[in-house]
Amino acid sequence: MMEVKTKEDNLPAATTVGKDGSSIQIKVLFFAKARDLTGLTELSVEVPSGSTAQDCLNKLVSKFPNLDEIRHCIVLALNEEYTTDSAVVKDKDELAIIPPISGG
């Protein structure tokens, strides 16, 4: 987790939302039904620094309108842990779209 300390981290969170025009790159993973709907297993996405997980999801839904069908039953995982919609993503983070699970 060396990249956790990025430049954006040193700025006050409330004022970083794209204000300086900088952007970050995250990796998005699609599983199960999310993969079927997008046709992709993963995608690199550029978002303004300061973006939240919810912002990223909004961007993905506008890119893949099919995802709207499941957006109200998915959960998000950030770097292999369930996350809140309001979590701020950082450069090189891994955001996973988790449709309803069905292990067992």
Place this chain on the structure above:
Amino acid sequence: MNSEERTLVEILDENKIDLAKYINYVSVPEAGAIATFSGTTRDTFEGKTVVELRYEAYVPMAIRNLKSICYSARSSWDLRSIAVVHRLGTVPVGETSVFVAVSATHRADALDACKFLIDELKASVPIWKKEVYSNGEVWKENAEFLERRSELSKDGGSCRRKVETEAHDNKGCCKAKVKVEEAADTSTS
């Protein structure tokens, strides 16, 4: 790690689960009880013939989650060894897709922890299965997940209330447009 307190978590690709291996793993002289749970694929679901089940996982996160669940179990019960294994890929009808083995000094701890482990797995570990029928296929949804969903992402956003309502109605969440309609998953265990 203490040899009397061991945990084994595995996600297997396309291989049959060797139940004896995991039972042996949890067998220790101090344990007076070994409880196991084996989830096997059924041949029918609501009258439809199931041809096979196809599993996939977010493997690194699934392993982290499973280890965390094992850790929780140890904090609640007095356990010796734990083994949890889940198979991925195509699992033909009648074969084991998930296996849990728990040893403890006393049977109540082993039995209760075994139930806890499989229940938690079904509620929160990122593993998915597609049920393939002779006339269609569907991504299954565990009722345990739909009930737990708002807790997994604590400030779950505007959609939370809607999903809770759906979970209480015991309806699937994403299934409106799938090829075959179902209620929440009961196809194994």
